[in-house]
Amino acid sequence: MISLAFASSINAKLATASFDKQQQLQIAWEQYRPHHRGSPFKTAPDLQSFTTAGELDQEFAIDATNFIRFVRLTADLDRELVVENDLSEKAQWGANLLLLNGALDHRVPKPDAFTMDQYALASQGTAQSNISKFYGRRTDLVEMVHLQMVDDRANVWNVGHRRWLLNPYLKRVGLGFVQSGQTPTSYGAIVANDQSGSRDNAPDFVAWPSANAFPIEFVTRSMPWSVTLNPEKYRKPKASQVTINLTNLTTKQTWTFEPDDNNVRRTDTNFTSNLCGRKYGFGPSLMFRPDKTNRYVVNGEYEVHITGLRTKEGENTEIKFKTRMFKLKTPVLLHQSPIERAGD
Numbered sequence: 001m002i003s004l005a006f007a008s009s010i011n012a013k014l015a016t017a018s019f020d021k022q023q024q025l026q027i028a029w030e031q032y033r034p035h036h037r038g039s040p041f042k043t044a045p046d047l048q049s050f051t052t053a054g055e056l057d058q059e060f061a062i063d064a065t066n067f068i069r070f071v072r073l074t075a076d077l078d079r080e081l082v083v084e085n086d087l088s089e090k091a092q093w094g095a096n097l098l099l100l101n102g103a104l105d106h107r108v109p110k111p112d113a114f115t116m117d118q119y120a121l122a123s124q125g126t127a128q129s130n131i132s133k134f135y136g137r138r139t140d141l142v143e144m145v146h147l148q149m150v151d152d153r154a155n156v157w158n159v160g161h162r163r164w165l166l167n168p169y170l171k172r173v174g175l176g177f178v179q180s181g182q183t184p185t186s187y188g189a190i191v192a193n194d195q196s197g198s199r200d201n202a203p204d205f206v207a208w209p210s211a212n213a214f215p216i217e218f219v220t221r222s223m224p225w226s227v228t229l230n231p232e233k234y235r236k237p238k239a240s241q242v243t244i245n246l247t248n249l250t251t252k253q254t255w256t257f258e259p260d261d262n263n264v265r266r267t268d269t270n271f272t273s274n275l276c277g278r279k280y281g282f283g284p285s286l287m288f289r290p291d292k293t294n295r296y297v298v299n300g301e302y303e304v305h306i307t308g309l310r311t312k313e314g315e316n317t318e319i320k321f322k323t324r325m326f327k328l329k330t331p332v333l334l335h336q337s338p339i340e341r342a343g344d
Helices: 004-032 057-074 084-103 116-125 141-150 160-165
Strands: 039-043 129-135 172-180 185-191 205-208 213-214 225-227 245-250 253-257 273-276 285-290 301-310 316-328 340-343
Touching: 004 057, 004 213, 004 316, 057 160, 057 172, 084 129, 084 172, 116 129, 116 185, 116 205, 129 141, 129 160, 129 253, 141 160, 141 185, 160 225, 185 253, 225 301, 245 285
Parallel strands: 213 316
Antiparallel strands: 129 185, 129 340, 172 185, 205 225, 225 285, 245 253, 245 301, 273 285, 301 316
Protein backbone atom coordinates (compact mmCIF):
# COMPACT_ATOMS: atom_id res chain seq x y z
CA MET A 1 0.00 0.00 0.00
CA ILE A 2 1.32 3.45 -0.95
CA SER A 3 1.15 6.02 1.82
CA LEU A 4 -0.50 9.39 1.19
CA ALA A 5 2.78 11.13 1.93
CA PHE A 6 4.65 8.99 -0.61
CA ALA A 7 1.94 9.49 -3.21
CA SER A 8 2.11 13.25 -2.69
CA SER A 9 5.88 13.11 -3.15
CA ILE A 10 5.48 11.28 -6.48
CA ASN A 11 2.89 13.79 -7.70
CA ALA A 12 5.14 16.68 -6.70
CA LYS A 13 8.05 15.20 -8.68
CA LEU A 14 5.81 14.73 -11.71
CA ALA A 15 4.55 18.30 -11.46
CA THR A 16 8.14 19.58 -11.21
CA ALA A 17 9.24 17.53 -14.24
CA SER A 18 6.28 18.87 -16.23
CA PHE A 19 7.03 22.47 -15.24
CA ASP A 20 10.75 22.11 -15.99
CA LYS A 21 10.14 20.66 -19.44
CA GLN A 22 7.53 23.29 -20.25
CA GLN A 23 9.98 26.04 -19.34
CA GLN A 24 12.71 24.38 -21.41
CA LEU A 25 10.44 24.19 -24.46
CA GLN A 26 9.20 27.76 -24.04
CA ILE A 27 12.78 29.01 -24.15
CA ALA A 28 13.71 26.73 -27.06
CA TRP A 29 10.70 27.84 -29.11
CA GLU A 30 11.89 31.46 -28.95
CA GLN A 31 15.14 30.26 -30.53
CA TYR A 32 13.74 27.80 -33.04
CA ARG A 33 10.36 29.18 -34.17
CA PRO A 34 10.03 30.14 -37.87
CA HIS A 35 11.04 33.65 -38.94
CA HIS A 36 11.56 33.53 -42.70
CA ARG A 37 9.29 35.50 -45.01
CA GLY A 38 9.85 35.83 -48.74
CA SER A 39 11.09 33.59 -51.51
CA PRO A 40 12.12 30.04 -50.61
CA PHE A 41 14.96 30.23 -53.13
CA LYS A 42 18.41 31.71 -53.37
CA THR A 43 18.45 30.39 -56.93
CA ALA A 44 15.10 29.37 -58.39
CA PRO A 45 14.84 25.94 -60.01
CA ASP A 46 14.57 25.75 -63.79
CA LEU A 47 11.21 24.04 -64.16
CA GLN A 48 11.23 24.21 -67.96
CA SER A 49 14.51 22.69 -69.11
CA PHE A 50 15.76 21.53 -65.65
CA THR A 51 19.27 22.89 -66.16
CA THR A 52 19.39 23.56 -62.40
CA ALA A 53 17.48 22.11 -59.46
CA GLY A 54 17.64 25.43 -57.63
CA GLU A 55 19.12 26.35 -54.26
CA LEU A 56 17.11 27.14 -51.13
CA ASP A 57 17.36 30.48 -49.37
CA GLN A 58 19.53 30.04 -46.29
CA GLU A 59 16.97 31.44 -43.85
CA PHE A 60 14.23 29.27 -45.38
CA ALA A 61 16.41 26.18 -44.83
CA ILE A 62 17.35 27.29 -41.31
CA ASP A 63 13.65 27.58 -40.40
CA ALA A 64 13.02 23.99 -41.49
CA THR A 65 16.11 22.67 -39.71
CA ASN A 66 15.29 24.52 -36.51
CA PHE A 67 11.74 23.22 -36.60
CA ILE A 68 13.04 19.64 -36.80
CA ARG A 69 15.37 20.46 -33.90
CA PHE A 70 12.44 21.69 -31.86
CA VAL A 71 10.25 18.63 -32.44
CA ARG A 72 13.20 16.41 -31.51
CA LEU A 73 13.74 18.40 -28.32
CA THR A 74 10.03 18.04 -27.57
CA ALA A 75 10.52 14.26 -27.81
CA ASP A 76 13.58 14.47 -25.48
CA LEU A 77 16.05 13.70 -28.29
CA ASP A 78 19.38 15.10 -29.44
CA ARG A 79 18.79 18.21 -31.57
CA GLU A 80 22.31 18.52 -33.04
CA LEU A 81 21.41 18.12 -36.71
CA VAL A 82 23.68 18.88 -39.65
CA VAL A 83 22.29 19.88 -43.06
CA GLU A 84 24.71 18.46 -45.63
CA ASN A 85 25.06 19.84 -49.14
CA ASP A 86 25.25 16.44 -50.86
CA LEU A 87 22.04 15.27 -49.17
CA SER A 88 20.30 18.57 -49.95
CA GLU A 89 21.34 18.26 -53.61
CA LYS A 90 19.65 14.85 -53.73
CA ALA A 91 16.56 16.20 -51.96
CA GLN A 92 16.34 19.25 -54.25
CA TRP A 93 16.60 17.17 -57.42
CA GLY A 94 14.12 14.75 -55.85
CA ALA A 95 11.60 17.54 -55.29
CA ASN A 96 12.01 18.59 -58.93
CA LEU A 97 11.42 15.00 -60.04
CA LEU A 98 8.22 14.83 -57.97
CA LEU A 99 6.93 18.04 -59.51
CA LEU A 100 7.69 16.81 -63.03
CA ASN A 101 6.00 13.50 -62.22
CA GLY A 102 2.96 15.33 -60.85
CA ALA A 103 2.44 12.86 -58.00
CA LEU A 104 4.10 11.47 -54.89
CA ASP A 105 6.13 8.30 -55.19
CA HIS A 106 9.43 7.14 -53.74
CA ARG A 107 10.21 5.27 -56.98
CA VAL A 108 9.77 7.47 -60.06
CA PRO A 109 10.71 6.44 -63.62
CA LYS A 110 13.29 8.56 -65.45
CA PRO A 111 11.65 11.42 -67.37
CA ASP A 112 13.01 12.50 -70.75
CA ALA A 113 13.76 15.97 -69.36
CA PHE A 114 16.40 14.59 -66.95
CA THR A 115 19.93 13.51 -67.80
CA MET A 116 21.15 10.24 -66.31
CA ASP A 117 23.26 12.16 -63.75
CA GLN A 118 20.29 14.30 -62.72
CA TYR A 119 18.07 11.26 -62.43
CA ALA A 120 20.67 9.41 -60.36
CA LEU A 121 20.58 12.20 -57.78
CA ALA A 122 16.83 12.74 -57.97
CA SER A 123 15.91 9.06 -57.62
CA GLN A 124 18.10 8.81 -54.51
CA GLY A 125 16.38 11.92 -53.20
CA THR A 126 12.87 10.50 -53.56
CA ALA A 127 13.87 7.06 -52.28
CA GLN A 128 15.64 8.34 -49.15
CA SER A 129 13.26 11.16 -48.18
CA ASN A 130 10.07 12.00 -46.40
CA ILE A 131 8.09 13.51 -49.28
CA SER A 132 5.02 15.75 -49.30
CA LYS A 133 2.80 17.64 -51.73
CA PHE A 134 0.67 20.72 -51.04
CA TYR A 135 -1.58 23.14 -52.85
CA GLY A 136 -1.66 26.63 -51.35
CA ARG A 137 0.32 29.83 -51.58
CA ARG A 138 2.04 29.88 -48.21
CA THR A 139 3.08 26.28 -47.70
CA ASP A 140 6.74 25.63 -46.89
CA LEU A 141 9.04 23.02 -45.37
CA VAL A 142 8.08 23.99 -41.81
CA GLU A 143 4.45 23.23 -42.60
CA MET A 144 5.49 19.95 -44.19
CA VAL A 145 7.45 18.89 -41.11
CA HIS A 146 4.53 19.84 -38.88
CA LEU A 147 2.05 17.71 -40.82
CA GLN A 148 4.52 14.84 -41.12
CA MET A 149 4.65 14.85 -37.33
CA VAL A 150 0.84 14.65 -37.22
CA ASP A 151 1.13 11.74 -39.70
CA ASP A 152 -2.56 10.93 -39.98
CA ARG A 153 -4.16 9.90 -43.27
CA ALA A 154 -2.35 7.19 -45.30
CA ASN A 155 0.54 6.84 -42.84
CA VAL A 156 -1.61 6.52 -39.74
CA TRP A 157 -0.87 2.78 -39.50
CA ASN A 158 2.92 3.28 -39.14
CA VAL A 159 3.60 7.04 -38.63
CA GLY A 160 6.71 6.51 -40.76
CA HIS A 161 7.41 10.20 -41.38
CA ARG A 162 7.36 10.91 -37.67
CA ARG A 163 9.55 7.96 -36.80
CA TRP A 164 12.27 8.95 -39.27
CA LEU A 165 12.35 12.51 -37.89
CA LEU A 166 12.36 11.19 -34.30
CA ASN A 167 15.02 8.55 -34.90
CA PRO A 168 17.52 9.01 -32.03
CA TYR A 169 20.36 8.20 -34.43
CA LEU A 170 19.46 10.89 -36.99
CA LYS A 171 22.30 13.36 -37.44
CA ARG A 172 22.60 14.33 -41.15
CA VAL A 173 19.67 15.67 -43.18
CA GLY A 174 19.04 17.14 -46.63
CA LEU A 175 16.31 19.59 -47.66
CA GLY A 176 14.55 20.02 -50.99
CA PHE A 177 11.58 22.16 -52.04
CA VAL A 178 9.95 23.40 -55.26
CA GLN A 179 6.84 25.44 -56.11
CA SER A 180 4.99 25.96 -59.37
CA GLY A 181 1.83 27.74 -60.51
CA GLN A 182 -0.15 30.88 -59.64
CA THR A 183 -1.74 29.09 -56.68
CA PRO A 184 1.40 27.06 -56.11
CA THR A 185 1.72 23.34 -56.03
CA SER A 186 4.62 22.58 -53.68
CA TYR A 187 6.72 19.45 -53.31
CA GLY A 188 9.10 18.87 -50.45
CA ALA A 189 11.72 16.20 -49.79
CA ILE A 190 13.60 15.76 -46.52
CA VAL A 191 16.39 13.18 -46.52
CA ALA A 192 16.07 11.70 -43.04
CA ASN A 193 17.29 8.09 -43.28
CA ASP A 194 20.65 8.78 -41.66
CA GLN A 195 21.91 6.53 -38.83
CA SER A 196 25.21 8.26 -38.01
CA GLY A 197 24.21 9.82 -34.67
CA SER A 198 25.67 8.74 -31.35
CA ARG A 199 24.50 5.44 -29.87
CA ASP A 200 25.29 6.69 -26.37
CA ASN A 201 22.32 7.30 -24.07
CA ALA A 202 19.69 6.13 -26.54
CA PRO A 203 16.26 6.37 -24.86
CA ASP A 204 14.27 3.30 -23.82
CA PHE A 205 11.44 4.56 -26.03
CA VAL A 206 10.41 7.61 -28.06
CA ALA A 207 6.89 8.91 -27.45
CA TRP A 208 4.80 11.45 -29.35
CA PRO A 209 3.17 13.20 -27.54
CA SER A 210 6.08 12.89 -25.15
CA ALA A 211 6.23 12.59 -21.37
CA ASN A 212 5.84 15.38 -18.80
CA ALA A 213 4.82 18.32 -21.02
CA PHE A 214 3.83 18.70 -24.67
CA PRO A 215 2.81 21.78 -26.74
CA ILE A 216 -0.91 21.67 -27.50
CA GLU A 217 -0.21 23.37 -30.85
CA PHE A 218 1.33 20.08 -32.01
CA VAL A 219 -1.73 17.88 -31.48
CA THR A 220 -4.83 17.46 -33.59
CA ARG A 221 -7.88 15.30 -33.02
CA SER A 222 -6.88 13.10 -35.96
CA MET A 223 -3.31 12.58 -34.75
CA PRO A 224 -2.30 9.10 -33.55
CA TRP A 225 -0.12 8.79 -30.49
CA SER A 226 3.01 6.65 -30.88
CA VAL A 227 5.53 4.91 -28.66
CA THR A 228 8.59 3.57 -30.49
CA LEU A 229 10.67 0.99 -28.63
CA ASN A 230 14.45 0.82 -28.42
CA PRO A 231 15.25 -2.57 -30.04
CA GLU A 232 18.29 -2.90 -27.77
CA LYS A 233 16.06 -2.71 -24.69
CA TYR A 234 12.87 -4.51 -25.78
CA ARG A 235 12.00 -7.60 -27.74
CA LYS A 236 9.71 -7.04 -30.70
CA PRO A 237 6.24 -7.16 -29.12
CA LYS A 238 3.55 -9.66 -30.05
CA ALA A 239 0.42 -7.75 -30.92
CA SER A 240 -1.84 -10.30 -29.22
CA GLN A 241 -0.05 -9.76 -25.89
CA VAL A 242 -0.01 -5.95 -25.80
CA THR A 243 -2.63 -3.76 -24.15
CA ILE A 244 -2.51 0.04 -24.22
CA ASN A 245 -4.53 2.25 -21.88
CA LEU A 246 -4.72 5.95 -22.61
CA THR A 247 -6.45 7.98 -19.90
CA ASN A 248 -7.54 11.59 -20.08
CA LEU A 249 -6.83 12.44 -16.46
CA THR A 250 -8.77 15.69 -16.77
CA THR A 251 -12.06 14.04 -17.80
CA LYS A 252 -11.30 10.55 -16.36
CA GLN A 253 -12.06 9.00 -19.76
CA THR A 254 -10.01 5.90 -20.68
CA TRP A 255 -9.44 4.16 -24.01
CA THR A 256 -8.17 0.58 -24.13
CA PHE A 257 -6.38 -0.57 -27.27
CA GLU A 258 -5.37 -4.04 -28.40
CA PRO A 259 -3.10 -3.43 -31.41
CA ASP A 260 -3.43 -5.43 -34.61
CA ASP A 261 -0.50 -7.00 -36.44
CA ASN A 262 1.80 -4.80 -38.49
CA ASN A 263 0.85 -6.17 -41.91
CA VAL A 264 -2.68 -4.79 -42.15
CA ARG A 265 -2.90 -1.28 -43.55
CA ARG A 266 -5.95 0.74 -42.66
CA THR A 267 -7.27 4.16 -43.57
CA ASP A 268 -7.42 7.18 -41.34
CA THR A 269 -11.18 6.92 -40.87
CA ASN A 270 -11.22 3.46 -39.27
CA PHE A 271 -7.87 3.56 -37.44
CA THR A 272 -7.75 2.92 -33.68
CA SER A 273 -4.40 1.23 -32.96
CA ASN A 274 -1.63 -0.80 -34.53
CA LEU A 275 1.74 -2.44 -33.91
CA CYS A 276 4.24 -1.78 -36.70
CA GLY A 277 7.39 -3.84 -36.46
CA ARG A 278 8.90 -2.40 -39.62
CA LYS A 279 11.95 -0.27 -38.95
CA TYR A 280 11.64 3.44 -39.68
CA GLY A 281 14.97 4.57 -38.29
CA PHE A 282 14.63 3.04 -34.81
CA GLY A 283 12.58 0.16 -33.39
CA PRO A 284 9.02 -1.21 -33.59
CA SER A 285 6.25 1.22 -32.79
CA LEU A 286 2.81 1.19 -31.19
CA MET A 287 0.26 3.66 -32.56
CA PHE A 288 -3.09 4.44 -30.94
CA ARG A 289 -5.70 7.19 -31.12
CA PRO A 290 -8.63 8.14 -28.88
CA ASP A 291 -12.00 8.58 -30.57
CA LYS A 292 -13.52 11.96 -31.36
CA THR A 293 -15.09 12.29 -27.93
CA ASN A 294 -11.63 13.31 -26.73
CA ARG A 295 -10.89 17.05 -26.56
CA TYR A 296 -7.38 18.42 -26.23
CA VAL A 297 -7.43 21.44 -23.93
CA VAL A 298 -4.73 23.60 -22.38
CA ASN A 299 -3.42 21.96 -19.18
CA GLY A 300 -5.23 18.73 -20.03
CA GLU A 301 -3.34 15.74 -18.62
CA TYR A 302 -2.99 12.22 -20.02
CA GLU A 303 -1.51 8.94 -18.87
CA VAL A 304 -0.18 6.19 -21.16
CA HIS A 305 0.13 2.66 -19.77
CA ILE A 306 1.41 -0.16 -22.02
CA THR A 307 1.57 -3.75 -20.76
CA GLY A 308 2.56 -7.03 -22.38
CA LEU A 309 6.11 -5.98 -23.27
CA ARG A 310 9.30 -7.94 -22.72
CA THR A 311 12.83 -6.78 -22.12
CA LYS A 312 15.64 -7.94 -24.39
CA GLU A 313 16.34 -10.63 -21.76
CA GLY A 314 12.72 -11.83 -21.92
CA GLU A 315 11.43 -10.41 -18.65
CA ASN A 316 7.91 -8.97 -18.46
CA THR A 317 7.87 -5.18 -18.39
CA GLU A 318 5.62 -2.19 -19.05
CA ILE A 319 5.75 1.50 -19.97
CA LYS A 320 3.88 4.16 -18.05
CA PHE A 321 4.13 7.94 -18.30
CA LYS A 322 2.07 11.12 -17.96
CA THR A 323 2.03 14.31 -19.96
CA ARG A 324 0.32 17.68 -19.80
CA MET A 325 -0.68 19.80 -22.80
CA PHE A 326 0.50 23.39 -22.48
CA LYS A 327 0.32 26.43 -24.73
CA LEU A 328 3.47 28.04 -26.10
CA LYS A 329 3.64 31.73 -25.21
CA THR A 330 4.72 32.84 -28.68
CA PRO A 331 2.26 31.84 -31.42
CA VAL A 332 3.12 28.92 -33.66
CA LEU A 333 3.10 30.66 -37.03
CA LEU A 334 2.10 27.66 -39.10
CA HIS A 335 -0.18 27.98 -42.07
CA GLN A 336 -3.68 26.78 -41.40
CA SER A 337 -5.66 24.38 -43.59
CA PRO A 338 -3.77 24.09 -46.90
CA ILE A 339 -6.13 23.40 -49.78
CA GLU A 340 -4.75 19.89 -50.04
CA ARG A 341 -1.88 17.94 -48.61
CA ALA A 342 -0.39 14.52 -49.03
CA GLY A 343 2.65 12.65 -47.81
CA ASP A 344 4.55 9.42 -48.32
